[in-house]
Every structure is written in structure tokens, then in C-alpha cells.
Amino acid sequence: MCLMAVQARERLLTTAEDLFYAEGIRAVGVERILSESGVGRASFYRHFASKDELVVAVLSGRDRRWREWLRTAVDGYGLPPADRPLAVFDALSERFARDDFRGCAFINTMIEAADRDSAAHQVAAEHKSSVTGYLDTLLADAGRADHAELAPELMLLVDGAIVTALREGNPDSAVRARRIAEALLARQPDPGDAREAVRRRLRVVTGGMR
Amino acid sequence: MCLMAVQARERLLTTAEDLFYAEGIRAVGVERILSESGVGRASFYRHFASKDELVVAVLSGRDRRWREWLRTAVDGYGLPPADRPLAVFDALSERFARDDFRGCAFINTMIEAADRDSAAHQVAAEHKSSVTGYLDTLLADAGRADHAELAPELMLLVDGAIVTALREGNPDSAVRARRIAEALLARQPDPGDAREAVRRRLRVVTGGMR
């Protein structure tokens, strides 16, 4: 097995990922990718049938590595299961602080590729579903009976934090989202009347888990 | 004063706004705008020096009308000041349900126009600041002493709800964000240790406002 093919393909993928993320998929032409990667035009179309196919390959790889990064980061804090859902926002804070941070590549793709039926749009949508699923397992492992309800709510906070970080140009929104999540997790499901809700909270805080 | 000029300019603005919002700024060429508006090519460049200038004009108009819409919608519920901050999410829910909903034109613009120095990007960023300011006044009028802290938090929820609605293709995220906001507004600032925090919550729920 020769190495050249892999080298060219890999260079195309990494160069394209960097350029797409930094400037947008539509803003980066094939010519840019070729010149910055040093790959010939013919070689490009030997590996990918079209630019769209390259886009899908880039997004699929990024999806895999992004979720692996999040899992590793959350595990790396060495926290008990009950504290792991909130640790997601600590991990995000590190991401937001990178100087090449430009938001979420998948949100950006869903916005740029307006057509919901396009392959790129669907890969991006599936990424978000996968991350929501990961949040769900984190919450379930934390002993939250309402994990199915909380997971999409945390996901909303994650996406809100990402968009806000892109907008403000600093990682402050990560700790902001974390504080909101703390208030959210302190809430009890279906509280009934207010006085009963307070009794529930008291029970949890004084004697419960954590 | 003749009317033709105004007509052509207005047609360009409305046509461009619809197309930009539906398909993206970069995805819509000048040719599309001309053919769908029925305006001649020369007339276009008599009114706007460039496509970028049209983009800025479109965004400025949309900013004005969007904020006016939100204010009118919130006022229209006829709620007491204390309930108005949450009413923002009810208004959003109506927007999300429209079949032509395609997210926030300003978030989309900030993502599409990656260059932070571009005029379009700055108009979009200013829009978000203005909306945050509106949330701040809503919270202050609701008697929240911590309005300065809460306003960016609600804004994060608003943006999170918008992106989520775009992603999921339904308005569910509006009520989800509203529930999170309720938990957030139920939180007390700087809770100290847990037991003290519970005492504060008890005090508020049993005898406090709302």
C-alpha cells in the first residue's frame, strides 16, 4: 500500500477543514484548497467526485473528532457522574478561548447550506442529535430521572453559548451558560404548587446526592 | 417628487431581504435580485453602489422592523411588567412557527460574513446589542435588581432558541427556552452555601413577590 494517496487526501481534508471553518464553505473555492494544500487539481477529483463530497467528508471527520474531544475533556476533569453534565460548559470554555474559534462548524453549515435536503445539512443535523444523545447519557448517569427532558434543554444552552461566544468574541458565554444550567438543574420536575416545590428542593439540597 | 425611484428601490430592498433570508447572502447573486424584482441592472447600481451596500441597507431595515415587532408583540400581551421578560419567548414562538422561518438573519449574517470588520457583520452585531438592551429594560421594569446580569443570560437563551428552532424545524425550542428562563428567574443572586440558598428560596416563594 502506497502512502502518497493517503497523504494527498489527508492534506486536502485538513486544509479544507481549516479554510471552511475559518471563512465558510461557500467562501472557499476549490482553487484555494488546491493552492494551500499543494495538491494538484486532477488529484483532487481523483479522491473526491465533487466539492460537495469533500464537504461531507470534512464534516464527518470533524463530527467524529469533536465528540471524541468532548468526551475526553469531560472525562479528564475526574468528576463524579453528578457533576459531569455541568463540566460540558467548562470544556466549551476552553474551546471558546482558542484564537481560531469561529463558532460551531455544524451550525454554520446548516445556516450556509439552507437546503435541508443537502448532504452537508443532514450531516450537521445528525451531529447535533449525537451530542444531544451524549448529554442525555451524562444526565442519566448523574441520576437525573428527567434526563430526557433536560438533554435538549442543555443542548439549547450549548448552542446558545456557542453562538454568543462567536458574537462576543470571548469565552464569557460558557460560564454564563453554566450558571443557567445550574439554575436549570436545581429546578425540580413538575413542581406542583410553590410550597411543595420548596420542600422538594430542601430535601435534595440538605440530604440528597452530590 | 416622483414615485418611480422609490418604487424601484423599495422593490430591490424587499426582494433582496426575502432572498437573502431564505437562501443566504452569498448564495443570492445580483442577477437573481434583478430578475425577481423586475428592476433593471442600471437602476440597481443607481440606488446602491455595490451589493454590499444593498446588504447593509437590507439589514438596517430588518433590524428596525424586527425590534419594533418584538416590542409590539410583548406589549400586545397586556401583561404586567413582571411577566414581560418571559413573554419574549411567547413572541418568538409565533415567529418560529412561520413556514418561511430560517433562523435569525443577523446570526446568519455574522456566520456568513466571517470578517468581523465587514459592514454587514457589524450591523448584525449591533442588532444583537440593541436586543440585549431591550431585554435589560424589560428586566429592570420587572423590578429585577440583577437585570444587568440577567439580560445577557436571556439573550443567550433567545439565540439558543432561534438556532435550535432552525435546526429542529419546529417552534418547540421557544417553550423550552421559556422554561429555562423561568428556572433562571427563580434563582436568587449569589446564593452562598446551599442551606442558606434554600432559606432564601423559601422566603421568596412563600412571601415574596410573584
Add this chain to the structure above:
DNA sequence: TCAAGATGGTACCGATCGGTTCCGTTTACC
């Protein structure tokens, strides 16, 4: 009625888009 101005249509400009084809060179494997 008549001049001034705004209009829509079209031909045209250089640049770039995504994509195809061919060619000479380099690499890998036997």
C-alpha cells in the same frame, strides 16, 4: 407641450466558480 430624470433591457467587462482533460514526473512495489 416639453425637458429632465428615472426606468427596464441588453451587451459587455474581467474574474472566479466547479469541473474535465492531458501530460510529464515521482513514488511504490515486484
Add this chain to the structure above:
DNA sequence: GGTAAACGGAACCGATCGGTACCATCTTGA
């Protein structure tokens, strides 16, 4: 060393990009 595959470079394709110039037509205000 020889063969086959993968490579980089470049010429070329039709289409479209944003933008300019010219023209005949229609509306407006005096």
C-alpha cells in the same frame, strides 16, 4: 530495473460572479 499507480501542473470548459456603459422608454413637474 521495470511497471503501474499516484502525483503536481497547466490548459481549457461553460457558467456565473459583481460591476459598467449605452440605449430606448416612460413618468414626472413646470
